[in-house]
Amino acid sequence: PxxxxxxxxxxxxxxxxxxxxxxxxxxxxxxxxxxxxxxxxxxxxxxxxxxxxxxxxxxxxxxxxxxxxxxxxxxxxxxxxxxxxxxxxxxxxxxxxxxxxxxxxxxxxxxxxxxxxxxxxxxxxxxxxxxxxxxxxxxxxxxxxxxxxxxxxxxxxxxxxxxxxxxxxxxxxxxxxxxxxxxxxxxxxxxxxxxxxxxxxxxxxxxxxxxxxxxxxxxxxxxxxxxxxxxxxxxxxxxxxxxxxxxxxxxxxxxxxxxxxxxxxxxxxxxxxxxxxxxxxxxxxxxxxxxxxxxxxxxxxxxxxxxxxxxxxxxxxxxxxxxxxxxxxxxxxxxxxxxKTRRLAPITVAGVNKFPVQTKGDKGEKTGGGMIEISPVTGGYFYEGKEKYLVLINRSAAAHTIGSFVPAVNTPPYLHISLSSDFLSARKMGEGKGAVNYNKKEISSFADIQLAPHSINVIVFNG
CATH class of the missing domain: 3.20.20.80 (Glycosidases)
Known part of the structure; x- marks a missing residue:
């Protein structure tokens, strides 16, 4: 309630x-x-x-x-x-x-x-x-x-x-x-x-x-x-x-x-x-x-x-x-x-291979049974506001650099906020093995950014 x-x-x-x-x-x-x-x-x-x-x-x-x-x-x-x-x-x-x-x-x-x-x-x-x-x-x-x-x-x-x-x-x-x-x-x-x-x-x-x-x-x-x-x-x-x-x-x-x-x-x-x-x-x-x-x-x-x-x-x-x-x-x-923004555009993922996931179909979905491949990174570009935001979700167990996902922007990013864990079964926030971690890091360029495995990322830059 x-x-x-x-x-x-x-x-x-x-x-x-x-x-x-x-x-x-x-x-x-x-x-x-x-x-x-x-x-x-x-x-x-x-x-x-x-x-x-x-x-x-x-x-x-x-x-x-x-x-x-x-x-x-x-x-x-x-x-x-x-x-x-x-x-x-x-x-x-x-x-x-x-x-x-x-x-x-x-x-x-x-x-x-x-x-x-x-x-x-x-x-x-x-x-x-x-x-x-x-x-x-x-x-x-x-x-x-x-x-x-x-x-x-x-x-x-x-x-x-x-x-x-x-x-x-x-x-x-x-x-x-x-x-x-x-x-x-x-x-x-x-x-x-x-x-x-x-x-x-x-x-x-x-x-x-x-x-x-x-x-x-x-x-x-x-x-x-x-x-x-x-x-x-x-x-x-x-x-x-x-x-x-x-x-x-x-x-x-x-x-x-x-x-x-x-x-x-x-x-x-x-x-x-x-x-x-x-x-x-x-x-x-x-x-x-x-x-x-x-x-x-x-x-x-x-x-x-x-x-x-x-x-x-x-x-x-x-x-x-x-x-x-x-x-x-x-x-x-x-x-x-x-x-804090008025527009949203999808992110086009290029140059990154899809990754396999194990599935067991249920209720008649046509996705079930064995391994299929899905895109490792999804997200969107939020703009028309005082600041712009790049939201990137790394759904895979591998780390990724950000170069393939950067939209055409004229200003460098200054903040990277992320939520990540080494374990899909993790349930609690905190430091150390088996925990979910929330981090904020000041950055000066897209080269400073790496998407951790299984992570949700927000990159902030001036509008």
């Missing part, structure tokens, strides 16, 4: 660049009771979902609930861009109208409203057996919302199938051989594509690590990089072709497998330094995309640990400070390039 009432959380959130967030959240949004700040108990969902709801309510109890007043205070202090996720599953349009009215009266203007969250999942079949039933209810909540925020943009939920299965080719070739789950998700998108009254589509892009097969850190790393390289552009093209003229909001993305266990000492691949490299790489894909209009990483509050890496199941005092995790430094590294 958001530690929105803790001074160190607020300070760190601002330091990270005040990342786009969703209120009250994804799964939380579908059963959110704005009167209490907790999720409603609902017997019409699956047993696993019901168990998750109880767990989320347990976490929220530490904060006295996820209240609207606390959120409004958080937005006021951080100036964070946000969307509101409407509960269209278990409360009425009239109740959402009253909630949005209370937000309006508090002086907050809502610009982005999501009509539900992943409502195509089996957990919500009692209310939304298909896309037509979803549209009927979503439109009622849309009408209620427009009475209060007529200038807001509203998004409909689409399935994530294009990122987990080559849906563009599938539709062109026919649906022969596809299982029912794939057909249902494609059919959901087909029905949504016939609607014209909304402004945007919401899609979630989780990249599989196939944790069921027990991958090593290297295999998990290879899975997510090869999958996202192979499917990202195709996915963006699919949604823009399927939903012409609509904005695309990628409001959740990360590695998949929040509860998956791989061969990593019993821990999920999430939170490893391999995951950190993936986060930076995927964030750059979104920033460089001509199709994605906004994106929200799942889940930003977890980038800060309790003091001493304690369990989160306690309230802690205002004087205590969070332990910064490697993921936090990714956001901090990208903050100035994103916030």
């Amino acid at each position: 958001y530690r929105h009432n803790h001074p160190d959380f607020i300070a760190r959130y601002i330091e990270s660049g005040s990342q786009f967030i969703r209120f009250p959240g994804g799964t939380v949004g579908n059963l959110y009771n704005w009167h209490t700040g907790f999720l409603q108990e609902y017997t019409g969902i699956t047993a696993s979902h019901e168990k998750r709801i109880k767990s989320l309510n347990g976490n929220l109890s530490l904060l006295g609930g996820c209240t609207t007043d606390a959120f409004l205070t958080f937005i006021e202090k951080t100036e964070t861009p946000f969307s509101v996720v409407l509960n269209i599953f278990s409360i009425t349009p009239e109740d959402n109208r009253a909630w949005l009215t209370s937000i309006k009266k508090a002086g907050l203007e809502v610009k982005y409203i999501e009509l539900g969250n992943e409502n195509y999942l089996n957990a919500y079949k009692t209310i939304f057996p298909d896309a037509s039933s979803y549209i009927k209810i979503a439109k009622q909540h849309w009408a209620a919302g427009r009475d209060i925020f007529p200038n807001a943009k509203y998004s409909l939920v689409t399935t994530t199938i294009a990122y987990h299965f080559d849906a563009v080719e599938s539709e062109e070739e026919g649906q022969a051989g596809m299982n029912n789950a794939v057909k249902e998700e494609l059919q959901w998108n087909e029905i949504i594509s016939r609607e014209i009254w909304h402004d945007a589509l919401t899609v979630h892009m989780y990249t599989y690590v196939n944790a069921k097969l027990g991958p090593s850190p290297e295999e998990a790393y290879g899975n997510v990089l090869s999958s996202s390289d192979a499917l990202f552009d195709k996915t963006m093209a699919y949604y823009k072709k399927k939903f012409p003229g609509k904005e695309l909001w990628v409001t959740e993305w990360n590695m998949s497998g929040f509860s998956s266990r791989g061969n990593m000492g019993g821990e999920s691949p999430l939170g490893t330094f391999g995951n950190v490299i993936f986060i930076a790489d995927f964030q750059m894909k979104l920033l460089l995309s001509a199709f994605a209009d906004c994106g929200a990483l799942h889940q930003i509050p977890d980038f800060l640990d309790m003091p001493g890496n304690e369990k989160k199941e306690r309230v802690f005092a205002d004087h205590e400070r969070f332990t910064l995790k490697p993921e936090f430094y990714v956001l901090k590294l990208l903050r100035d390039p994103v916030c």
Whole structure:
């Protein structure tokens, strides 16, 4: 849950660049009771979902609930861009109208409203057996919302199938051989594509690590990089072709497998330094995309640990400070390039060989099975600001010089900031073997720069 009432959380959130967030959240949004700040108990969902709801309510109890007043205070202090996720599953349009009215009266203007969250999942079949039933209810909540925020943009939920299965080719070739789950998700998108009254589509892009097969850190790393390289552009093209003229909001993305266990000492691949490299790489894909209009990483509050890496199941005092995790430094590294410039161009990598990664395919991706080759360095050139920034992500285990990636600039660089580790399985910041290191070094020319193995780099020079 958001530690929105803790001074160190607020300070760190601002330091990270005040990342786009969703209120009250994804799964939380579908059963959110704005009167209490907790999720409603609902017997019409699956047993696993019901168990998750109880767990989320347990976490929220530490904060006295996820209240609207606390959120409004958080937005006021951080100036964070946000969307509101409407509960269209278990409360009425009239109740959402009253909630949005209370937000309006508090002086907050809502610009982005999501009509539900992943409502195509089996957990919500009692209310939304298909896309037509979803549209009927979503439109009622849309009408209620427009009475209060007529200038807001509203998004409909689409399935994530294009990122987990080559849906563009599938539709062109026919649906022969596809299982029912794939057909249902494609059919959901087909029905949504016939609607014209909304402004945007919401899609979630989780990249599989196939944790069921027990991958090593290297295999998990290879899975997510090869999958996202192979499917990202195709996915963006699919949604823009399927939903012409609509904005695309990628409001959740990360590695998949929040509860998956791989061969990593019993821990999920999430939170490893391999995951950190993936986060930076995927964030750059979104920033460089001509199709994605906004994106929200799942889940930003977890980038800060309790003091001493304690369990989160306690309230802690205002004087205590969070332990910064490697993921936090990714956001901090990208903050100035994103916030202090107006233009971004891709980096053309020349004269460097691709490198092989081990993959194990899952969920029908066409990248799986054996070794494939991917580009060692990705990134972008941020310009039109007081300063310019070169962001370079070395995804390989070899060091690289910077000569092949330098754009045509007239001023020398003066600062090199990097985040790196010798181990893809590393999870903590600090010095020495097995740790993740954050370094800042003054430089005078591009010749001074070497990209360390598995590193995220920001090179700064005057505009």
